[in-house]
Amino acid sequence: MDITLFNTLGREKQIFKPITQGKAGVYTCGPTVYDYQHIGNFRTFMFEDFLKRVLMYNGYDVKHIMNITDVGHLVSDGDEGEDKMEKGSERTGKTVWEIAEYYTKVFMDDAKLLNILPPEKYTKATEYIKEQVDMIKCLEEKGFIYVTSDGVYFDTSKLSDYGKLARLDIEGLEEGSRIGFNEEKKNKTDFAVWKFSPKDGRRQMEWDSPWGKGFPGWHLECSAMSKATLGVTFDIHCGGIDHVPVHHTNEIAQSEACNGAESAHYWMHGAFLEEETGKMSKSKGEFLRVQTLIDKGYSPLDYRYMCLGTHYRKRLLFSWDVLDSAKTARVRLKNRIKALKENAANFTNITNDSNSVNKFKDKFLASINDDLNMPEALAVVWDTLKDESISPAAKLEMISEFDRVLGLDLEKAEAEIKQDVPAEVIALVNERIAAKKARDFKLADELRDKVKSLGFEIVDVKGGVKLKSIKN
């Protein structure tokens, strides 16, 4: 079955046609590691994970590269900008290298908690300086760059189709724009491919280049690293929607100017997670991290379920209510599967209606292959569970197949985090069991209330009791 993907180039759903049959080269813009990633950043990384899993589900051999931006970049394009890495270094007293390492590790840990599959390779910007310098040389030979007092710039007027991805209205950009105009830039859309170190101070991260000591421009790393790992032209390039007008526009400009060939065939962009106050942003100071969710008693997978519930190209407004409903739904889904497991052995004699089985499998595949329609795929999962013509064993098999794409760990139904129960609570629970046996229900109810006040809920189940910790 064909996979259709919404291509920002062209702004339409297109049938995915790989360069090499059965293989897909995917480059996704990774984190900038001067700070923690918030859950909004992870929404994009999860969308990319959905894409990857859908490709794999369809039998593709996916080569996925994700960059780690560990070079500091300026806050703005003008001279007044501060370098976020160097700033973080001042704040914490650590070196920029230590900062990058720390936040890279936290990022990878969080990604794992969200069941995001690791890429085949993480490429660090600082490990590809040579490739980046080579690319500037290449651009220099072809006459696309010029040098100013603060860096080396790409001359966007030399490229006839500059801005094709974003469909930039370059004339309109000027009017009312808030850009602090750099006098030395020839065109307002020109951007730095190399920035010189300040004359009065040294940077912790700086390298030699034919044009002077400094560091690479932000857009350059993706061009250089995708070329080094996936080749000049590859299949899919992803990132957040905000990358369309500047970062990816400039990346395409550099790559295509240097290589003289198309860069990626498909460009896909994930929409933002927003808060009531608007976009989630690191500069606001406090922001939600995966750890914040855990601290509040949620599983990271609750958040994954929440993201699965809204199409990746649609804005998602974060609220605790929505996360709560995702949590409830996810837990119920797991409970259903747990019950299926218990029943699977007992009902092997039920004959499956193969029409139903195929109907749901086809519908699931059709959903995910339609530009990653995960909300619809989730609906198929629920419909599958509720269908009475399919045996528990067959359902179980289907769901675990579906979960290869969803990544909700549905199979690990019993692997919920076990909590230490205080001895006091255990004693009370035992007392209650005795009271129940003696049919002293009044005492039993009192004991249940008491245990509840200690933070645990008693639930009677067949043949025993179950303790649930009450989380706020």
Added chain:
RNA sequence: GGCGACGUACCCAAGUGGCUUAAGGGGAAAGUCUGCAAAACUUUUAUUCAUCGGUUCGAAUCCGAUCGUCGCCUCCA
């Protein structure tokens, strides 16, 4: 100021010309079960898709206007 996106039940959300007199989840209500609860399960919950016009045999889906919400144009997933 320029560019763009969106507005579907109490909440989230899929659907983007006939398959749909609108999926799925959450919530709420009723029922089954239970010493009672809880859980689980079953059922119910939009003749209607921001509003008003238009195109069409046929529109939530296309066009126009209006209202509303938000994003980008500056580092940003």
